[in-house]
Amino acid sequence: xxxxxxxxxxxxxxxxxxxxxxxxxxxxxxxxxxxxxxxxxxxxxxxxxxxxxxxxxxxxxxxxxxxxxxxxxxxxxxxxxxxxxxxxxxxxxxxxxxxxxxxxxxxxxxxxxxxxxxxxxxxxxxxxxxxxxxxxxxxxxxxxxxxxxxxxxxxxxxxxxxxxxxxxxxxxxxxxxxxxxxxxxxxxxxxxxxxxxxxxxxxxxxxxxxxxxxxxxxxxxxxxxxxxxxxxxxxxxxxxxxxxxxxxxxxxxxxxxxxxxxxxxxxxxxxxxxxxxxxxxxxxxxxxxxxxxxxxxxxxxxxxxxxxxxxxxxxxxxxxxxxxxxxxxxxxxxxxxxxxxxxxxxxxxxxxxxxxxxxxxxxxxxxxxxxxxxxxxxxxxxxxxxxxxxxxxxxxxxxxxxxxxxxxxxxxxxxxxxxxxxxxxxxxxxxxxxxxxxxxxxxxxxxxxxxxxxxxxxxxxxxxxxxxxxxxxxxxxxxxxxxxxxxxxxxxxxxxxxxxxxx
Amino acid sequence: xxxxxxxxxxxxxxxxxxxxxxxxxxxxxxxxxxxxxxxxxxxxxxxxxxxxxxxxxxxxxxxxxxxxxxxxxxxxxxxxxxxxxxxxxxxxxxxxxxxxxxxxxxxxxxxxxxxxxxxxxxxxxxxxxxxxxxxxxxxxxxxxxxxxxxxxxxxxxxxxxxxxxxxxxxxxxxxxxxxxxxxxxxxxxxxxxxxxxxxxxxxxxxxxxxxxxxxxxxxxxxxxxxxxxxxxxxxxxxxxxxxxxxxxxxxxxxxxxxxxxxxxxxxxxxxxxxxxxxxxxxxxxxxxxxxxxxxxxxxxxxxxxxxxxxxxxxxxxxxxxxxxxxxxxxxxxxxxxxxxxxxxxxxxxxxxxxxxxxxxxxxxxxxxxxxxxxxxxxxxxxxxxxxxxxxxxxxxxxxxxxxxxxxxxxxxxxxxxxxxxxxxxxxxxxxxxxxxxxxxxxxxxxx
Numbered sequence: 001x002x003x004x005x006x007x008x009x010x011x012x013x014x015x016x017x018x019x020x021x022x023x024x025x026x027x028x029x030x031x032x033x034x035x036x037x038x039x040x041x042x043x044x045x046x047x048x049x050x051x052x053x054x055x056x057x058x059x060x061x062x063x064x065x066x067x068x069x070x071x072x073x074x075x076x077x078x079x080x081x082x083x084x085x086x087x088x089x090x091x092x093x094x095x096x097x098x099x100x101x102x103x104x105x106x107x108x109x110x111x112x113x114x115x116x117x118x119x120x121x122x123x124x125x126x127x128x129x130x131x132x133x134x135x136x137x138x139x140x141x142x143x144x145x146x147x148x149x150x151x152x153x154x155x156x157x158x159x160x161x162x163x164x165x166x167x168x169x170x171x172x173x174x175x176x177x178x179x180x181x182x183x184x185x186x187x188x189x190x191x192x193x194x195x196x197x198x199x200x201x202x203x204x205x206x207x208x209x210x211x212x213x214x215x216x217x218x219x220x221x222x223x224x225x226x227x228x229x230x231x232x233x234x235x236x237x238x239x240x241x242x243x244x245x246x247x248x249x250x251x252x253x254x255x256x257x258x259x260x261x262x263x264x265x266x267x268x269x270x271x272x273x274x275x276x277x278x279x280x281x282x283x284x285x286x287x288x289x290x291x292x293x294x295x296x297x298x299x300x301x302x303x304x305x306x307x308x309x310x311x312x313x314x315x316x317x318x319x320x321x322x323x324x325x326x327x328x329x330x331x332x333x334x335x336x337x338x339x340x341x342x343x344x345x346x347x348x349x350x351x352x353x354x355x356x357x358x359x360x361x362x363x364x365x366x367x368x369x370x371x372x373x374x375x376x377x378x379x380x381x382x383x384x385x386x387x388x389x390x391x392x393x394x395x396x397x398x399x400x401x402x403x404x405x406x407x408x409x410x411x412x413x414x415x416x417x418x419x420x421x422x423x424x425x426x427x428x429x430x431x432x433x434x435x436x437x438x439x440x441x442x443x444x445x446x447x448x449x450x451x452x453x454x455x456x457x458x459x460x461x462x463x464x465x466x467x468x469x470x471x472x473x474x475x476x477x478x479x480x481x482x483x484x485x486x487x488x489x490x491x492x493x494x495x496x497x498x499x500x501x502x503x
Numbered sequence: 504x505x506x507x508x509x510x511x512x513x514x515x516x517x518x519x520x521x522x523x524x525x526x527x528x529x530x531x532x533x534x535x536x537x538x539x540x541x542x543x544x545x546x547x548x549x550x551x552x553x554x555x556x557x558x559x560x561x562x563x564x565x566x567x568x569x570x571x572x573x574x575x576x577x578x579x580x581x582x583x584x585x586x587x588x589x590x591x592x593x594x595x596x597x598x599x600x601x602x603x604x605x606x607x608x609x610x611x612x613x614x615x616x617x618x619x620x621x622x623x624x625x626x627x628x629x630x631x632x633x634x635x636x637x638x639x640x641x642x643x644x645x646x647x648x649x650x651x652x653x654x655x656x657x658x659x660x661x662x663x664x665x666x667x668x669x670x671x672x673x674x675x676x677x678x679x680x681x682x683x684x685x686x687x688x689x690x691x692x693x694x695x696x697x698x699x700x701x702x703x704x705x706x707x708x709x710x711x712x713x714x715x716x717x718x719x720x721x722x723x724x725x726x727x728x729x730x731x732x733x734x735x736x737x738x739x740x741x742x743x744x745x746x747x748x749x750x751x752x753x754x755x756x757x758x759x760x761x762x763x764x765x766x767x768x769x770x771x772x773x774x775x776x777x778x779x780x781x782x783x784x785x786x787x788x789x790x791x792x793x794x795x796x797x798x799x800x801x802x803x804x805x806x807x808x809x810x811x812x813x814x815x816x817x818x819x820x821x822x823x824x825x826x827x828x829x830x831x832x833x834x835x836x837x838x839x840x841x842x843x844x845x846x847x848x849x850x851x852x853x854x855x856x857x858x859x860x861x862x863x864x865x866x867x868x869x870x871x872x873x874x875x876x877x878x879x880x881x882x883x884x885x886x887x888x889x890x891x892x893x894x895x896x897x898x899x900x901x902x903x904x905x906x907x908x909x910x911x912x913x914x915x916x917x918x919x920x921x922x923x924x925x926x927x928x929x930x931x932x933x934x935x936x937x938x939x940x941x942x943x944x945x946x947x948x949x950x
Contacts, residue, residue: 021618021844030850032585034932037853037860044859045881047719047750049852054625057847064587067615067841071596074611078595091506092599095551101589101770104562107569110579110774111910113902119564120773133543145637145775146830148817152676159679184817184827188648190679193822231532262530267537278830282506286592286834287612288602288794289635290776306675322917332675336578336640336668336763337774345558352557355548358504364526365509368517371529375521388521388529415608426818443508444517476607478807483606486799486811490788492631493621494798 015477018069022494025056031063073477074287075420081446085392085423085435086179086227088257088279093353096282096346105345110337114319120341121317124310127348131275131294134351134359135256136266139302142294142310142339147254150274150293151185151221153306153334157297158219158248158272159189160304160331167246169218175204177228177427182221182252191218198429202228202385202394206237213245223252224268225259225390227427229370229435239269248272248301256280257366257439258391261359271298277340281347292343303328308338365440366391369447373436376451380458384430391439397432405461407432409469412480413460416473417453504548566905568771572938573907574865576885576929577715577915578639578666578741579774580766582854583933588768588841592834602794602830606809607801612833613808616796619780619840626746626843626851627760628753629782634794635836636828639763642779643669643709643739644676645792645826646761649781650707650735651682652790652825658683658704660697663690664714666741667915673709682706689916691878691887691925693718698728705734707759712738712752713745716912717882717927726756735759743767743839744931745883747855759783768838778835789815792826854932858884861939862930868943869928874950878925885929887912891950894926900949906941 010017042048058066075082082089100106108120128140141157144150155172162169172186175196183193194212199205204222213220220242224232232238242249251265251273257280259265265273277283277292285291297305307330309320319338320326354362367390374383374393382398397407411421411434423435438447460468473479509517514526523529530538549557568581575581592598596611603609603616616634623632636642647659659682661670674684687695693716697708708729713719726736737759738752744766752760765777783791789812797811817824846854862884870877874891890897894911901908912925930939 018614020614022621028849030847030853031587031845032850032854034850034853034857037856040860040863042859043863043866043879043881044749044883045719047721047881049746049748049750053747053848053851055622055843055846055848055851057849058844060585060587060845063841063845064591066844067591067597067837068594070611070614071591071594072611073609073614074596074600075605075608076596076599078599082599082601084601087601089599089601093506095554097593097598099555099558100772102558102562103567103569104565105558106770106772107567107581108565108773109568109573109575109581109771109907111575111577111914112566112568112907113899115899116566116902116907117773119561122564123558123561130545133545136543145641146828148827148829149637149641152827156675156679179829180817180819180821180824181827181829183822184820184824187822187824188676188680188827190681231530233532233534236534236536259533261543262539263533263537264539264543268534276830284598284834285601285830287597287600287609287616287837288833289830290637290778290832290835291830292776307671321914324918332678333640333668333671334675335672335775336638336666336777340775341773342770342776349554349558352546352549352554353551354504354506356542356545358507358548359545360542361504361507364529365507365514367529368509368514368521368526371521371523372517388523388531390529390532411605412607415605420608421605441506441508444513473607477610478607478801478805479803481606481801481807481809482799483809483811486797486809487814490795490811491798492617492788492795492811493624494617 016069018066020494021056021058021066024058024062027057029057029059031058031060080418081442081450082420083422083436083438084420085437086254088437088439090282090439091441092282092284093350096349099349100342100345118316121310121319123348124344125312125317127344130351132296134260135273135296136264137296138299139297139305140294141305143306143334144274144293144295145335145340146289146291147274147276147293148181148185150295151181152188154250154272154274154295155185155189155219157301157304157331161301162218164329170216172218173212173220175222177226177429178221178223179252179254202230203232204238206234209238210241213241215246217245217247219248219250221250221252223255225255228385228394229389229392230385231390235268254279255391258363260363261356262363272301277343277347282350283343283346290340292340304331306331306334362440369438369440369442372447373438377454380455392435392437394430395434396430399458400461403461404466405469407434410457412472413457413469416475419450568907571905571907572941574909574928574930574942575907577910577927578668578763579771580742580929580931581771581933582766582931584768584842585845587845588838591841592838597837603810606807610807613796615837615840617798617808619836620796622840622843623780623782626751627782628751629760630785631788632780632782633791634796635832636779636781636793637832638777638779639741639761640669640672642761642781644673646737646759646781647673647677647707647709649759649790649792650737653787654706654733654735656704656706657681659706660700660708661686662697662710663687663695664716664718665709665711665739666715669739689922691716698725701728701732701734703732705732707735707737709737709739712740713742713883717879717886719749719881719883722755737761742883744855744858747851748859749883764839768842769835776832776835778832778839790825793828793831857932861934865930865939868939872946884931885927888926888928890924890926893923897949901945904945906945908942
């Protein structure tokens with residue numbers, strides 16, 4: 001198309017282009033002033049680096065501008081509604097960031113003498129206590145680094161408990177609506193994965209589940225509320241059947257935000273559940289981490305929890321770092337040091353800010369917001385399963401039938417309207433899924449604007465304006481990117497252009 | 504409650520629009536026996552000031568390595584992080600975004616991860632790097648399972664110079680995968696022979712440079728021995744600043760490099776979060792775990808970046824994925840890459856030289872104290888000393904004097920008499936001459 005808005009620089013007002021750092025190299029520049037090392041012999045034993053590394057030289061203002069410009073090419077929760085289903089993109093309180101940077105917390109070395117870190121151990125123990133009370137579970141490991149890591153650690157704990165009773169089992173049952181991490185974690189724990197079908201109500205088919213339960217099944221991994229945004233109504237019957245078969249009940253806690261403060265997983269017969277602190281407990285997603293995935297445990301699993309363990313002893317705390325110092329049968333170490341401490345600071349600050357009353361309100365408002373979207377959009381979009389939903393709402397793409405517009409196109413048009421798209425094509429149990437999770441930190445005004453936008457776009461699609469969607473997004477720093485070319489000829493590191501390289 | 508925007512009026516209007524009488528009607532699918540009519544037994548909500556006071560009280564019960572002379576290392580290093588790093592990573596567009604699945608609204612994240620991958624490849628001397636893993640220890644475990652997939656072999660040799668946490672994590676995470684682990688004895692004197700343990704069933708040998716005890720080794724002969732037997736060499740780097748001064752693993756024949764990147768841009772955080780990363784040879788790209796960012800073009804022909812080769816990953820391949828990892832360490836990778844961009848070629852080399860020079864200075868000072876042996880001939884910014892007393896007791900006595908004097912080897916490898924006198928001492932650019940004076944004076948007192 002003829003671009004009447006073309007500029008000489010490629011910039012468009014506040015939308016600024018930015019080259020990669022390697023193209024801004026002024027050899028010899030540095031953005032850090034450091035003292036001269038001074039004279040002296042080295043002790044590198046002849047293994048000193050020879051030759052240049054190839055890092056670019058930039059001054060501090062150039063570096064600040066570079067990353068500021070890059071940041072402006074991103075959409076975050078701070079920018080607007082980010083209704084990514086199963087990801088719980090809620091507001092990340094800035095108080096948490098301040099507290100994590102207190103020198104007495106953020107400045108602690110993990111191997112200081114334990115006598116110098118009693119406040120840190122108290123913090124870990126307090127965070128663990130809140131999580132245990134909220135889930136109604138007797139034990140917890142704070143070690144896992146993220147949700148998927150928690151899944152794997154939870155399954156390994158289950159496997160260690162089973163093997164300790166001489167019960168080698170081979171299979172893990174996973175519903176077809178599960179997150180991809182569930183089967184991947186089961187595989188990484190050495191188990192075969194077997195899929196359980198969903199019923200017409202979007203829940204686990206209990207009959208199909210029972211038919212697969214036998215003495216070879218180590219565990220079932222169930223997400224509750226599930227990835228269709230629905231509470232598993234038969235969960236207690238499922239738990240009983242799993243336990244009768246001698247297996248353990250793993251719950252994927254990614255969707256805990258729907259029930260936090262209102263329903264305790266321990267009351268549902270669950271043995272093991274990870275909590276994504278970067279979802280329910282507001283620690284920032286940070287463009288893909290760091291996360292934190294503590295795992296709560298039922299009594300039979302507690303002795304097999306991994307190291308380290310913080311224990312209350314008298315007025316103080318002890319840090320159990322070695323199997324020999326433990327009265328139990330710990331799994332071993334699953335991560336360096338003591339878990340994602342900086343995330344415990346943030347999550348505990350969040351929990352203390354909201355309290356038992358506020359956390360209950362979190363679940364209620366999250367569920368209310370999702371059901372409001374469902375009520376206002378059910379006649380516009382297509383609903384595969386009857387409500388009420390929990391904290392997220394699932395639509396399929398039958399409302400786009402014969403429009404020539406796909407779920408992906410629809411999502412890209414939402415980007416031009418200033419919204420981050422919902423989760424698409426997941427879960428796999430419905431065609432062209434659109435999974436929306438507004439979270440409790442969105443106002444009614446924001447939801448109303450979103451609803452009007454989705455309705456308007458659906459109307460436009462049905463009116464036959466497929467081109468509007470195919471060409472979207474138009475207003476972003478980059479338009480649709482060629483992912484096929486990227487995969488066919490992977491360019492994963494910057495290389496100087498041939499002319500420059502030849503110099 | 505300050506984080507909740509709905510008013511009671513909003514809630515009533517929304518319930519009416521939904522057509523239910525109360526929010527309880529939205530929880531009808533929860534079994535009756537699990538529904539609660541009152542909040543859980545925890546304190547009620549607090550204002551920002553009250554929460555601050557509670558955390559300040561907990562922080563006050565710690566002695567911060569940031570506030571006193573500290574010589575702690577062993578896989579976590581107290582470096583000076585430039586002010587711009589922490590400012591930039593708190594930009595809401597970086598801090599509050601998700602994994603960049605929608606590239607059109609994530610070019611910021613994707614661009615910095617592409618730059619991060621490039622920087623990691625350059626400093627390790629490798630061809631490709633991923634967009635981060637949880638930490639160095641889990642990266643080491645991922646490197647081992649990756650090597651097992653590539654070689655289709657099950658035997659792994661772990662060096663006695665490997666950080667004990669890395670050894671333990673690798674053993675735990677591969678425990679149920681039928682991998683046969685042979686861990687060498689703690690190699691505190693350096694010079695272990697690993698090549699003789701390599702045979703045609705070996706998937707990989709895992710070494711660390713600088714080693715846990717501080718020694719530097721040219722692994723070229725070991726790499727040759729591995730390759731001759733069809734095995735891979737995995738090199739772990741726990742102190743990434745060393746790569747500014749020391750010949751990188753890629754120039755020694757490493758096939759996979761597992762790095763802990765905390766030293767660049769990231770605070771100590773009591774050990775987490777930090778940032779792990781894997782670098783490898785291009786030919787092993789499709790067996791790598793984790794996110795990869797690649798360059799491409801948009802429909803208007805402009806350069807842009809996307810997540811790529813996703814068919815390796817769990818959200819596509821489920822149980823056949825190369826790893827179960829999803830969320831990794833994006834923001835810590837951002838801190839790393841900003842710090843390294845600030846340093847640049849000259850600054851990174853100078854930072855490394857400064858660390859080494861300070862460490863040499865302290866080693867020479869300690870060698871002059873009666874009863875202290877500096878064990879290492881070679882080191883970067885951390886070395887092992889042998890004390891005339893158990894190191895745990897010495898470190899406690901130093902802590903009473905508000906000096907964090909080092910990490911006793913027995914803290915990480917307990918129950919071995921010959922290791923009890925050994926102390927790991929790390930020195931960075933953050934250690935002043937006054938720190939060095941304070942430690943040497945205090946050691947003379949307590950020994």
